[in-house]
Amino acid sequence: MKKVFIIIALFFSIQCFAQMETDTHVFWQPGAKLTFEMFQGATPDSAYVKKLSDLNIYHQIATGFWAALDVPDSKKGWKKGMMEKYYFCAAMEKGNSFFIVRDSTELKYAQLLWDICEVATRISRRNLDQSVTSINEGLDKPANGAISIVYMTCLNDGRQFGKEVTYALIDKVITTHDETEYQKFRSQIDELLQQLEAYATTEEEIRRLISDTPDKGYMLAPTLNPDSKGRGTIRY
Numbered sequence: 001m002k003k004v005f006i007i008i009a010l011f012f013s014i015q016c017f018a019q020m021e022t023d024t025h026v027f028w029q030p031g032a033k034l035t036f037e038m039f040q041g042a043t044p045d046s047a048y049v050k051k052l053s054d055l056n057i058y059h060q061i062a063t064g065f066w067a068a069l070d071v072p073d074s075k076k077g078w079k080k081g082m083m084e085k086y087y088f089c090a091a092m093e094k095g096n097s098f099f100i101v102r103d104s105t106e107l108k109y110a111q112l113l114w115d116i117c118e119v120a121t122r123i124s125r126r127n128l129d130q131s132v133t134s135i136n137e138g139l140d141k142p143a144n145g146a147i148s149i150v151y152m153t154c155l156n157d158g159r160q161f162g163k164e165v166t167y168a169l170i171d172k173v174i175t176t177h178d179e180t181e182y183q184k185f186r187s188q189i190d191e192l193l194q195q196l197e198a199y200a201t202t203e204e205e206i207r208r209l210i211s212d213t214p215d216k217g218y219m220l221a222p223t224l225n226p227d228s229k230g231r232g233t234i235r236y
Contacts, residue, residue, distance in 0.1 A: 020206050025064075027206045028090035028118040034061075034111050041098035049100055056175045059106040062096035063117040065089075065159055066209045067124075069151050073219040082217065084147040087205040088124055088158070090117035109174050109182070115189050116165050122196035124158030129199070151224055165189075 020027045026038050041060070043049060052058070066089050072082040092114055099106055131150040136142050165185075172181045214220060 020203065020210075022210060024094060025210075026092045026094065027210075028092075028114060028121075028201055029203070029206070030200055032114075034092070034107060034114060036099070036102060036107065038092065038094055039097045039099055039110075040094040041096050043098055043100065053100060056177065057170070058101035059099045059110055060097055061110040061113050062093040063114055064091045064093065065117055065120055065162060066091050067155055068209060068212075068214075069148065069221040069224050070208075070214040070218040071148065071221045073214075073217060077217055078144055081141065081144070083142060083144070084151075084221070085215070085218065086125075086128065086147060086151060087208045088121040088155075089201045089206050089209050090114060090121055091209075105177070109169075112169065112173075112182075112186060112189060113166060115193065116169065117162055118201060119165075119189060119192045119196065120158040120162030121201055122158070122192075122199040123161050124154050125199040126196060127154040127157050148221060148224065151221075 019032060020029060021038075026032075026034070039059070039061070041062075052060070066087075068087045070085045070087075072078045072080075072084075097110075128147065128150060131154060132142075132146045135146040135149070169185055172178065173185060208214075
């Protein structure tokens with residue numbers, strides 16, 4: 001019986017750390033590691049490959065900072081004190097990611113780019129949490145609409161960080177293959193992941209963003225979620 005219990009416990013432990021993905025995307029989670037098999041994009045035409053190769057870039061990873069803000073779907077919900085819900089996650093699009101040179105160096109660069117995207121989501125969550133706490137300071141109860149007020153600002157804080165650090169990594173590491181610089185970036189991002197661990201992406205967020213369906217009693221905030229397809233959830 002003891003052996004059976006251990007096997008069952010091990011099974012559920014493995015399930016807890018299973019990588020969340022769909023046919024088209026992989027989603028960042030604690031302990032998430034990219035593999036060569038996740039890069040399913042066809043090698044593009046030779047002109048594009050040459051352009052990348054001339055820059056000493058030998059892979060492409062298509063990462064996306066997905067985001068959505070849900071709000072109560074009725075005045076009654078707002079009056080009852082239902083609070084807005086926000087969801088962020090770092091996604092990697094399989095079909096638009098590929099290797100020109102398939103080796104461990106390019107894979108570790110791609111992993112670092114993906115980790116940067118996760119740090120960006122954590123910065124947005126932290127800033128949202130701090131901003132809303134500041135708004136609610138001294139109030140008898142949380143202010144309705146506080147999250148909506150600061151949502152886009154905090155979302156863009158994280159995205160701006162991700163953009164700036166990604167460009168710096170491409171310039172100082174990916175195009176130069178400078179191992180010393182890579183180790184500096186790797187150490188800095190690992191430190192940020194640890195410092196911001198309380199703001200890590202959750203399975204709830206990923207499932208909400210995959211389904212593109214708000215919880216019962218909620219709807220997408222109509223003016224704060226426009227994407228290129230008009231669905232509401234921001235996926236780029």
